[in-house]
Amino acid sequence: MGRSATQEIVRAAVERGIAYILRSRSGDGWWRDFKNNGGVSDQWITAYVGCALAGTSDALANAAARSAYQQLATKLAGRPGWSYNDGVPPDADSTIWACRLAEALGNCSGAATTGLQFLRRCQRLNGGIATYPAADEVRRAIRLPGSTRFRGWCMAHTCVTGAASGLSTFRNCSRLRNFLVRAQDPEGYWPAYWWCDPEYATALSCEALANSQSELETLAVNSAADWARQRDSAGTPFALSWRARILATVRDCAAQDMAAVLAGCQLEDGSWASSARMRIPPPYLKDPKYYWGWSEDETGIGSVRTDPARLFTTASVLAALTKCIST
DSSP states (O other): OOHHHHHHHHHHHHHHHHHHHHHTSOTTSOOOEEEETTEEESHHHHHHHHHHHHTSOOHHHHHHHHHHHHHHHGGGTTOSSOOSSTTSOOOHHHHHHHHHHHHHTTOOSTHHHHHHHHHHHHBOTTSOBBSOSOSHHHHHHTTOOTTOOOTTTTSBOHHHHHHHTTSHHHHTOHHHHHHHHHHOOTTSOOOOSSBSOTHHHHHHHHHHHTTOSOHHHHHHHHHHHHHHHHSOSOSOHHHHHHHHHHHHHTTOTHHHHHHHHHHHTOOTTSOOOOOOOEEOOOTTOSOGGGOOOOBSSOOSTTBEEOOTTOHHHHHHHHHHHHHHHHO
């Protein structure tokens, strides 16, 4: 199949994916997905989905993204940042995606400025971004005793830092970029804290360090691309979407092939099968690979959750296909 034919197939998949996402928006204007002991997410999911829509050239998608940000902005009255939902304190990841949405829409004042101030509080001395700036508020929210340590949740995370690196405030931050270079695994990937699949953190880190004048940063990106090439074409839609973004970042033509694979596994309703596996490590745990009690049946600490509404997965694939088309 020629490249032009592949691109047409991918464009059609993007259109169907957009239609699914737009249909999935609730009547009160939010997108909701995931469920854990803190409930179902709305702010984080809406910000993430909004970013995927804002990255397309579709007028309806762009309008929905603008509307989503307007809704998100109302949540910052008296709060320093965005969160998973109203029931838990602000976190860096939710705030990052809301700020990325603001930048994608060219709206970098007001609520976005407040969010960026919160993110600066989350930056650690090593340059990385922690999910929470401090333990007390989140400890109270999830009702854990005061003796519970939060060194894991309050340390810098590669998956969060990689996402933050896409913001203009952090894009040229040498401390943050150095943190990413140091955090890369010798095999070439970046291990994620909150995600089972390393492709998520790896793609975001690659995008941060791409087109650099630094030899070390270029070497890190090329090493990640080699790692992605060595992974076979099998995998979940979520993992494949981020693998495609890694390859698209280095302009590898294999990204187009992976985009075609993703288009081929799209479900009839326009979504992609739920496969974004978010894990919730114990707050004290610094490295999730040393935890062996993961459960897909529970909803609290030690659980692995997927996106039942398929919105996080579908938004991830949509963003990857959009990038592959433009590469």
